[in-house]
Amino acid sequence: MSAATAAVRGAGAPARVPLLLAVLLxxxxxxxxxxxxxxxxxxxxxxxxxxxxxSVTAAAARHGxxxxxxxxxxxxxxAIAFEAVGTxxxxxxxxxxxxxxxxxxxxxxxxxxxxxxxxxAWPSRVLAELLTRRVRPGRRRAARVVVAAAVxxxxxxxxxxxxxxxxxxxWAEPTPGLPGIDTVPLTxxxxxxxxxxxxxxxxxxxxxxxxxxxxxxxxxxxxLVIGWMVAGGALAHALWLDLPGSxxxxxxxxxxxxxxLAVQARRR
Numbered sequence: 001m002s003a004a005t006a007a008v009r010g011a012g013a014p015a016r017v018p019l020l021l022a023v024l025l026x027x028x029x030x031x032x033x034x035x036x037x038x039x040x041x042x043x044x045x046x047x048x049x050x051x052x053x054x055s056v057t058a059a060a061a062r063h064g065x066x067x068x069x070x071x072x073x074x075x076x077x078x079a080i081a082f083e084a085v086g087t088x089x090x091x092x093x094x095x096x097x098x099x100x101x102x103x104x105x106x107x108x109x110x111x112x113x114x115x116x117x118x119x120x121a122w123p124s125r126v127l128a129e130l131l132t133r134r135v136r137p138g139r140r141r142a143a144r145v146v147v148a149a150a151v152x153x154x155x156x157x158x159x160x161x162x163x164x165x166x167x168x169x170x171w172a173e174p175t176p177g178l179p180g181i182d183t184v185p186l187t188x189x190x191x192x193x194x195x196x197x198x199x200x201x202x203x204x205x206x207x208x209x210x211x212x213x214x215x216x217x218x219x220x221x222x223x224l225v226i227g228w229m230v231a232g233g234a235l236a237h238a239l240w241l242d243l244p245g246s247x248x249x250x251x252x253x254x255x256x257x258x259x260x261l262a263v264q265a266r267r268r
């Protein structure tokens with residue numbers, strides 16, 4: 001075993017830890033549509049806490065403890081900055097207000113929100129790595145940033161209607177929205193794309209500066225999280241949550257990703 005590999009395995013979380021956390025998240029997500037009221041709020045907290053832990057431990061297992069800590073710090077700071085500006089000015093998402101349902105806040109941003117960003121950010125980057133692996137090496141980093149930002153925003157297309165329905169925030173001007181979604185404005189999608197581009201560009205630099213080579217891939221856990229939360233979320237929206245529009249978008253986005261991965265597999 002090389003010194004670099006030993007360093008990664010000593011500093012980073014074992015690859016089985018994020019996978020165990022991801023399995024627990026899936027079980028919690030299954031419980032979400034089967035609960036209501038305060039029980040559903042508790043499930044939401046559980047999902048986000050587990051998802052954020054998956055991101056940090058998976059990043060650490062693959063790239064080392066410094067990367068895991070840096071991902072945590074960067075995403076939390078970026079989330080608070082964007083969300084604080086968003087709640088104060090309406091830029092870049094459109095005017096919205098958080099309710100008290102998510103608990104304590106800092107700068108009018110609930111503590112849970114930066115952790116939700118963290119839950120979404122690392123799996124979005126991991127999936128983007130898969131989707132851009134056929135891009136020429138000289139263009140791959142830029143492509144990965146753009147695709148990761150698109151995945152990040154696409155995930156929110158499915159998630160936001162569910163959390164508006166749960167009463168966690170309200171939009172002052174929810175229309176016009178995407179076809180089939182009348183509770184979330186199109187400006188929100190634009191805001192997530194902008195935030196995603198900034199965040200993924202910074203994460204690209206952070207990983208390049210902090211990563212120790214030679215660690216295990218540790219990608220199964222974040223891919224399980226994003227796969228279940230989008231595809232499984234679409235199923236829950238269709239069958240239990242009465243959100244057919246976001247269900248259709250979730251199914252469509254999942255189909256696009258699967259199609260791209262299938263084309264890549266055929267070209268091997």
